Amino acid sequence: MRAFARVSRSQVAFDAASVRGRKSHRLVGSFPPEVALEKLLFGTGLGFVRSSADVFIIKLLPSRAKSPPTPQAVQVAVEVERPSEIIVTARKREERAVDVPVALSAVRGRQLEQRGARAVTDFLQEFPGVGSYDRGSGLLKLTIRGVSTSLGANENGYYLDDMPFTGVTVPLSPDVRAWDLDRIEVLRGPQGTLFGEGSLGGTVRILTKDADLDIWESKGDAYLSTTDGGGTNRGIKGAFNAPIVPGMLAVRVAGTDEHLPGWVDNDATGGHNLNDQTFKTYRAKARFNPTERLIINGSYWFYKGTFPGGDSTATDAGQQSRATVLASSVKYGLAGLSALYDFGSARAFYGYSHSRFDLPQSGPAAGGHLDTRTGITVDAHEARLASTNIQPLQWTFGAYLRDASRDDSLQFPLFDVDNTSAVTSKARAVFGEMTYTIPFAPVGLTVGLRYYHEHLRGIETNTGVMTVQPDGNYHSWNPRFSVAWHPRKDSTVYVSAAKGFRGGQLQPTVAVALARPFGIALPDILAQDSIWTYEIGGKAELLDKRLTLEAAAYYSDWKNVAVRLPLGDTGYNGLVNSKGTRMKGVELSIASRPIPALSFMASGSYTDATYAAPVPGTGIRAGTAVEDVAKFTAGASAEYRKAVNETLSGVARVSWQHSSPRRFASFAGYRPGDRIDRIDVRFGIEAERYSISLFADNVTNEHGAESFRTVQQIAPNELDVVANRPRPRTLGIELSFLVPGDR
Structure with missing residues (x-):
């Protein structure tokens, strides 16, 4: 403990009798103090809390003498005193x-x-x-x-x-x-x-949240609200954590049940509040620590959303589309299993996941009736080994395998369309990343590389006639380079260059057939696309972490982006690769707690995303804005907390979000969206185990077009112009409770 205090420049308080005879692991590497201390105490029966900026208090774990505090438990202790600091796993290590x-x-x-x-x-x-x-x-x-x-x-x-x-x-x-x-x-x-x-x-x-091996806990939440021009919304949520075998086996379950009536009307049919939304979800996680070094996690997600009256698109007058309204439901389930083994100098990880996604849609479209269904199944495996020693060289190596399939069906009798298709994708990858910290300077050099290969196969059936599509094979080498300078303990300045990638896709055979009469030759297989981004950025925590700043500037070159090519007056489109897009932008964020009771956050970004060259047959020209991208986005929030008495605190919060208009250039007739400004406010009373709040979402009743406006002709001199809309002003009350248990 004394060596840790000296190296980390922290103070460590402990009772000599509690630590006598206990031996920590040898630790070599570069870690945040909290992570380093957690590793040192692993398996000793000791845990810690952080009482101030650089003071750690070592404590005996009464009910878990042979296992360390979970990362979540450590984080909670840190959160109480240092609200701006958070431990992340962005580079697959803490x-x-x-x-x-x-x-x-x-x-x-x-x-x-x-x-x-x-x-x-x-x-x-x-x-x-x-x-x-x-x-x-x-x-x-x-x-x-x-x-x-x-x-x-x-x-x-x-x-x-x-x-x-x-x-x-x-x-x-x-x-x-x-x-x-x-x-x-x-x-x-x-x-x-x-x-x-x-x-x-x-x-x-x-x-x-992972299952906690030591704490019994239950929590719940319920809300009731009303939407302007809509109905009464309600929701109930719950979660429960149970340590089945303290220190070894635990489970955690969570679920939600919410119903949000719609607000979009259709005066032509007499329908009101049509776009209802119902959500039912639950999750279960289990954690098993059979030994001090091995952690096994299992999880299952389930989500079902039902939308019988269509989505949130509407005209400027709040009316439902008269061209296309599709009832839909979204259902997905994900099951996962992972294992983490700590060798002392390295950690090995294996993870497997299986997911199934289903999206059926049905309803009137372009004067006819459309039925469509999409189903996606994905099985993925990843194995990796990462160093944990405090050495100048840190490394991660791994392999990835994914098998996916997608099944689609489309029935549109008005145009004699009866189409089914099946696509399978097999992807394989190996990857590695290394960071070398120069011993005599606070500088880290990072280099990473991933090799990726994907094989696509497809079959389409049109009115009973089956077509085997050409196979698609894609591969890519994808590097990353960065140099990071840490001028002080809580700051980083970096430059980086990184490549991203994505496999191509197969051309629908319906599009190929429809394109021929117009003299349009569509490719059977679309090329893969890739992006290079060059970036400079910095971040810092100042004034004893009461102020956090982050800024970045970047330039990106995205090549071979696929776009839609309208096929005459058929209403269908084909797919072609464009020359790509160019993006440049700046980002800034700030978080401040000038006094303990007041916190403030603000962020903003400018994104200039345009196509590099024209695409004949579309509305895309050189310099045309990339689809559905807001050039300016910003957000800000402020929160004030004040003690009412020894057990109650009052809380007030206000937040604002802004985005500039979005566009869609492939179809020249589509129109831009609107500038969107949304303000939410919240007032509440909080106690140790419960809280009650009054809230107002979208206070100004913003109803502009969040997305671009789609345009369809429904009569010789009449257009249907719709766009995605935010939920109107919503006023409500929310009650939450927490029943914590003892270790």
Whole structure:
């Protein structure tokens, strides 16, 4: 303990009788103080809390004499005194966010619950460089640093715990309810080395709470609210943690049940509040520590969202589309199993995940009736070995395997379309990353490389006639380089160059057939796309962590981006590779706690994302804005807490989100969206075990077009112009409780 105090420049307090005879592990490497101390105490029966900026108190664990505190338990102790500091695993090892030479933002799950967030889309846009909106159909639109498309596999990484989600041949980011989460991490810039395919603009990691081996805990939440022009919303949530065998085996379960009536009307049919939303979710996690060195985790997610009256698109007058209204439901399930073994000088990890995603849609479209269904199954394995020693050289090596399949069906009798298709994707990758810290200078040099190979196969059936599509084979070498300088203990300045990648896709055979009469030759297979991003950034924690700053500037070159090519007046489109897009931007964020009772956060970003060259037959020209990207995004929030008496505290919070208009250039007739400004306020009373809050979401009743406006002709002189809309002003009350247990 004395050696740790000397090296970390911290104070360590302990009772000599409690530590006498106990022997810690030998530790070599570069770690944040909390992580280093956790490793030192592993298996000793001792834990710690951090009572101030640089003071650690060593304590005997009464009910867990042979196992260390979980990382979550350590984090809770840190959170109480150091609210600005958070431990992340952005490089697949535990580090302080301020030490990682990557532009990243992170928020704890407890903060999301305190602010009343319902879904991840409620707050993602408060992070610089991130654009997001809820489609109202169980899916969200996600852009990071101008990387946005509606074609191909996911362009931005989307991880649920350690389980990757991919749409295979279409970007899909499913809704996640913001309940019982450990934290959200958003990594900006290509993450192809460690997170693989699809992480071109960045990666979102949604990490749920692990089972705690020692604490019995239950918590719940219920809310009731009313939406302007809509109905009464209600939701109930719960979570429970049970240490079955204290110190060895525990389970944690969580669930939600929410119903949100719609607000979109259709005066032509007499329908009101049509776009209802119902969410039912549950998660279960188990943790088993059979030995001091081995941790085994199992998990299961289930989500079902039902949207019988269509999504959140509407006209400027709040009317439902008269061209296309598709009832839908989204259902997905994910099962995962992982194991972590600590060798002392290195840690070995293996993870397996299985997911199934289903999206049926049905309803009127273009004067006819459309039925469509998408089903995606993914099995993924990852194994890696990472160093843990405090040595100048840190390293991570691993391998990845993914098998995925997608099945689609489309019936549209008006145009005699009866189509089914099946696509299989087999991906394999090996990767590694090393960081060397110069012994005589606070400088770290990082180099990483990932090799990726994917094989696509497809079959399509049109009105009973089967066509075997040509195979697609894609491979890519994907490096990353960075230099990080740490001028002081809590600051990092870095420069980096990184490559992201994504496999191509197969051309639908219907599009090939429809294109021929117009003299349009479509490729059978689309090329893969890739991106290089060059970045300089810095971050720092100042004034005893009462002030946190982060800034970055970048330039990205995204090549071979797939775009839609309209096929005459058929209403269909083909797919072609463009010359690509160019993005440049700046990001800034600040978090401050000038006094203990007041906290403030603000962020902003400028993203200039444009196409590099024209695409004949489309509305794309050189300099045209990339689809669905807001040039400016910003967010700010302030929170004030004041003690009412010895047991109660009052809380007031206000937040603001801004985005500039979004556009869609492939179809020249589509119109831009609107500038969006949303303000939420919240007032509450909190006690140790419960809280009650009054809230107002979208106080100004913002109803502009969050997305671009789609345009369809429904009569010779009449157009149907609709866009995605935010939920109108919503007023409500929320009650939460927590029943903590003893160790």
